[in-house]
Amino acid sequence: MKDKNEEHTYLEINGSFKMRELDKSDLEQFNALLQYAFQVTTYDLFQTGWKQEEIKYAKRPILEEAYVLGWFYGEKLASMIVVYSMKINIYDEIMDMGGITGVATYPEYTGKGLIHSLMKHALNYIHEQEMPISFLYPYSIPFYRKMGWEIVSDKLSFTVKDTQLPKTRPVGGMVERVSLDSEDYHNVHSYFALQRHGCLIRDNLSWEEYWRWDNDDMIAAVYYNKEHKPLGYVVYYIANDIFHIKEMVYLNIEANYGLWNYISAHFSMIEQVQGDNYSGEPMAYLFEDSEITETISPYIMARIVNVRAFLEDYPYQIQPEDFKLHFKVHDEMAHWNEGDYMVSWHDGETICEQVADNQSINVVELDINTLTTMLMGYKRPSYLYEHEKLNTEYYMLTWLERLIPVEKPYFSDYF
Structure with a gap:
């Protein structure tokens, strides 16, 4: 988070709308938009024992510790997004994770593409911070699916x-x-x-x-x-x-x-x-x-933000040294993920390289949504193949089923 005394740097300007990182001076507007968008009234908070000053400063730690971006119409906050730096257990491998929350827009500013552009900037930030995966709680599953997130756990x-x-x-x-x-x-x-x-x-x-x-x-x-x-x-x-x-x-x-x-x-x-x-x-x-x-x-949705890093750190069940696997990935929102990734194993280590897109054997073609839900164990490769979510030769399903651990994600948090 920027210090409130620093000069504002605008990441994007669109007419009267300007995008920048929020600072402590924006706390009141930040709280107001959160409460409006998520229908949490001051009266509701009073009923659960909150005092006025507690309400005002409750979300201050987010502005201090998280990355918060917003579109401003003049001086008024119109739309915003929050990215937490978190850690997640992926089959006993602890990975950095970008948790997205606080996605909110006042109704008079909807339909202008503000959230879409904020999501792109948030993805870029998560990628630059070397967090290979992102989680969010969806207010609209179809909306986030279009941006590459997919369901990975149930309640x-x-x-x-x-x-x-x-x-x-x-x-x-x-x-x-x-x-x-x-x-x-x-x-x-x-x-x-x-x-x-x-x-x-x-x-x-x-x-x-x-x-x-x-x-x-x-x-x-x-x-x-x-x-x-x-x-x-x-x-x-x-x-x-x-x-x-x-x-x-x-x-x-x-x-x-x-x-x-x-x-x-x-x-x-x-x-x-x-x-x-x-x-x-x-x-x-x-x-x-x-x-x-x-x-x-x-319940929760996730998306792989850095395919190469995720595939390299992923704890496969087996490490066949005489086998090379190609993931041909499509990702419209994060252009850096688009391409063919060759995964191989040597001396107990996973090697992942982005290679020329002209492979013809051991190829699994899929979008970023399907790759995420499959590697997270929410849906098995055979199920995804049967429902035409991935394109591969039938024999490859045996390999995928052996490579990917069998355990569904447990995620109970809300942020």
Whole structure:
């Protein structure tokens, strides 16, 4: 973020519209556009315990730590975009990630291509910062698909009646309620994130965004084993006879049982449990009474920003030294990705080179959307081939299925 005393540098000018990076002096306009676009009123925030000064400065860390671009009409902020510098677990490989959020425009300025140009500049920034992949929460899936982002994870919302709650299972430890800034609670997520493909590695800013706008009734409860080692947690609140789970994480099955024992102990206080599951796998099978309600919806989108870097760092399941694979990639939004990438392996290392586009064997032709969702494990190569999302010889599917790890991304954050 620029210092407010620096001279403004405009990245693009279009008539009366000028694009520049936001600074601290833009905080009031930044907050106003966010609240307008995402329909969060000051009254709503007062209702959840926020004070006027807290509302004013709540988003200040973003302006200090993130890259924020905006179109100004004269001196008025008309449209903006925010890029967080984050880290993500890709099959145990920790990669830098550009998290896009705060995409907003006042209605009187829509239809002028402001967001499209901001997205292009944001992509360029992410590429220049050597972040090979970007994530975002979509307000319109078709809109972001046109720019190369694709669905990579789902949210499974579930409802469990009080009569369907699991019976108590014997465990060696116990659950303790802790403060929301508990080190044990945060450490469990850190360990979990290092184990789960697709999980965000939360830093301080990520934790602030995780809790922003939540009500004061939120509770964190940690499961400790008999050695008092934290192995799981559930974050929740109770309202209108419903136990609402914001997040539930466990490092082993003992912690899973212990947390459900704790939830079931609220039997006399509640009529049902509601929550979201981000594992990509339905939960019904695990309940004795499996007739729980589960609904699935797409959640997060991602796009590879630097194909060569991503293919080179990607943790393939096998590394066949006598085999060369060609990805012929189409990417209209990020021109630097367009081309043929030859991937090979030698002495346990992956080599990726951009080569002349005239290969005829071991070629997989696809757009950036399909490449992203396939390598992230959300959709398998055979599925994508059957639905004509990629073009290749049939024998190549066996290679792709062997190369790409089998695990769906787990992404539960919102930013």
